[in-house]
Amino acid sequence: MSRGLLIEDLVAGYGGVIALDGVSIEALPGTITAVLGANGAGKTTLLRAVSGLVRPRRGTVTLDGQDLTGKGPERLARTGIAHVPEGQGVIAELTVEENLRIGMMSRRVTRAEKAQSLAEAYGRFTQLAGRRRKLAATLSGGERQMLVIARALLARPKVLLLDEPSLGLAPRVMAQVLDLVVQLSRDSGITIVLVEQNARAALAIADTGVVLNLGKVVATADARALAQDVALRHHYLGF
Amino acid sequence: MVEFLQFTLSGIVFGMIYAAIALSLVLIWRGTRMLNFAQGGMAMFTTFIAIEVIYKTGSYWAGFAVALAAGVVLGALTELIVIRPTAGKPELNSVIVTIGLLIGLEGLAGILFGAQYRSFPSAFSVTGIHLGRTPLGITRADLFVVGAVLVSTLLLAVLFRFTTAGLRMRAAAFNATVARLSGIRVGRVLTVGWALAGLLGALAGLLVSPSTFLYPASMDSIFVYGFTAAVLGGLDSPAGGVAGGLILGVGLSYVSGYLGSNFTSIVAMGLLILVLMLRPAGIFSGASLRRV
Numbered sequence: 045m046s047r048g049l050l051i052e053d054l055v056a057g058y059g060g061v062i063a064l065d066g067v068s069i070e071a072l073p074g075t076i077t078a079v080l081g082a083n084g085a086g087k088t089t090l091l092r093a094v095s096g097l098v099r100p101r102r103g104t105v106t107l108d109g110q111d112l113t114g115k116g117p118e119r120l121a122r123t124g125i126a127h128v129p130e131g132q133g134v135i136a137e138l139t140v141e142e143n144l145r146i147g148m149m150s151r152r153v154t155r156a157e158k159a160q161s162l163a164e165a166y167g168r169f170t171q172l173a174g175r176r177r178k179l180a181a182t183l184s185g186g187e188r189q190m191l192v193i194a195r196a197l198l199a200r201p202k203v204l205l206l207d208e209p210s211l212g213l214a215p216r217v218m219a220q221v222l223d224l225v226v227q228l229s230r231d232s233g234i235t236i237v238l239v240e241q242n243a244r245a246a247l248a249i250a251d252t253g254v255v256l257n258l259g260k261v262v263a264t265a266d267a268r269a270l271a272q273d274v275a276l277r278h279h280y281l282g283f
Numbered sequence: 284m285v286e287f288l289q290f291t292l293s294g295i296v297f298g299m300i301y302a303a304i305a306l307s308l309v310l311i312w313r314g315t316r317m318l319n320f321a322q323g324g325m326a327m328f329t330t331f332i333a334i335e336v337i338y339k340t341g342s343y344w345a346g347f348a349v350a351l352a353a354g355v356v357l358g359a360l361t362e363l364i365v366i367r368p369t370a371g372k373p374e375l376n377s378v379i380v381t382i383g384l385l386i387g388l389e390g391l392a393g394i395l396f397g398a399q400y401r402s403f404p405s406a407f408s409v410t411g412i413h414l415g416r417t418p419l420g421i422t423r424a425d426l427f428v429v430g431a432v433l434v435s436t437l438l439l440a441v442l443f444r445f446t447t448a449g450l451r452m453r454a455a456a457f458n459a460t461v462a463r464l465s466g467i468r469v470g471r472v473l474t475v476g477w478a479l480a481g482l483l484g485a486l487a488g489l490l491v492s493p494s495t496f497l498y499p500a501s502m503d504s505i506f507v508y509g510f511t512a513a514v515l516g517g518l519d520s521p522a523g524g525v526a527g528g529l530i531l532g533v534g535l536s537y538v539s540g541y542l543g544s545n546f547t548s549i550v551a552m553g554l555l556i557l558v559l560m561l562r563p564a565g566i567f568s569g570a571s572l573r574r575v
Binding site: 145 | 447450451453454457458460461462463464465466467468469
């Protein structure tokens with residue numbers, strides 16, 4: 045039985061458009077896989093296909109040997125896939141604590157476990173602790189990103205799919221968010237798949253880098269090696 | 284002065300009924316961003332079921348309970364059978380489907396229950412209540428109307444604010460994608476929302492019918508007032524729906540009392556147009572929040 049997230053020959057798209065064309069990726073527990081590429085390379089579609097928001101047309105997705113292909117997002121959330129979508133992951137009309145409680149809806153928890161999990165989350169994300177009764181709409185961009193990550197973690201996921209967590213954040217805040225991602229992968233052994241526009245920053249924290257172009261994988265390699273591959277960087281990553 | 288008091292009190296009574304309809308519309312609007320034009324027709328249908336049960340069993344409360352249950356079932360079935368296929372299609376589709384459902388229900392009610400006007404019994408005495416010697420212009424039945432809507436509104440508020448099921452419903456309404464990614468079965472949540480709306484509609488039908496007679500189109504004007512109340516309060520806001528219902532009920536009661544009942548419809552329509560022109564998001568809407 046293989047461990048971690050195994051994506052094989054995945055094909056997915058919208059209507060007549062093929063956004064992912066035979067993508068294979070293996071992401072191991074406790075590692076960060078950075079998925080890079082230009083706009084329209086298929087990065088977001090890849091995450092959507094893994095979390096069930098898009099139904100794959102071909103190929104398979106397995107987690108620890110269990111076939112997940114074609115299941116809906118509600119089911120996949122219960123089997124340990126947490127997807128933090130780009131941009132609008134916070135429910136602005138709900139309070140910080142309500143947002144967090146939603147994170148626990150994919151698993152059975154007693155009242156005591158719920159309180160315990162929330163206390164842990166506030167312990168780790170101290171900037172949220174003082175704001176539990178505030179509407180999420182009042183949070184800053186960085187706090188919102190912390191909130192969605194905290195919410196995803198409350199689901200106790202095996203796989204965390206992060207779509208552009210640094211988007212729109214000030215450089216210092218972005219560094220905080222990426223630090224947090226590194227910590228998570230070290231402490232908890234979660235399999236993290238990170239989609240990033242900022243390839244340099246992503247490769248700096250990732251173990252493995254995958255470069256997509258027009259729906260196909262053009263390179264899979266150790267993140268450090270990728271960061272040093274000048275030709276590839278110029279061609280696909282723009283730095 | 285006595286007159287003013289009477290108009291105000293009877294306005295509140297009717298306002299509560301509009302509020303119940305408005306709340307049922309708000310429930311569905313928040314969950315699906317659509318207007319259920321069949322809400323009045325569904326209420327009419329369940330009230331007909333009530334009258335049949337009352338007739339057969341001789342018990343008002345048996346009819347009352349069966350009608351509420353029928354409202355739940357009709358709401359859930361409508362979502363599952365009629366509304367779900369329109370998901371992801373242009374918004375106009377769902378509008379037309381609910382109008383079609385309204386026409387269908389009114390036709391079916393005519394076939395099953397007959398098209399003649401029928402009087403609907405009241406749960407409590409309809410003799411006026413006096414404060415000392417002053418007639419208040421309302422009855423025990425009216426108090427029941429106010430109490431029933433207040434209690435169900437409070438129960439709904441508690442459900443939405445303080446329970447996990449309510450949080451699930453709010454999450455699904457505000458951001459369906461995030462809700463699904465969090466393991467919430469949004470489809471099931473929507474069915475429950477429609478069922479609750481059906482329940483409220485059925486309640487409104489039961490409460491209003493003693494004063495309007497019951498016939499296949501009897502809820503049409505009540506629906507329009509409920510809709511106006513919902514728009515007045517902002518379709519997004521349950522509290523706004525209730526407030527809108529009360530404002531409209533009391534306002535129309537003054538209009539009908541001081542100007543004559545001929546003016547109520549035209550004033551309600553004028554108000555609807557005015558609100559849509561000046562403040563389409565409604566008076567109490569959270570729309571400005573949503574834009575953040």
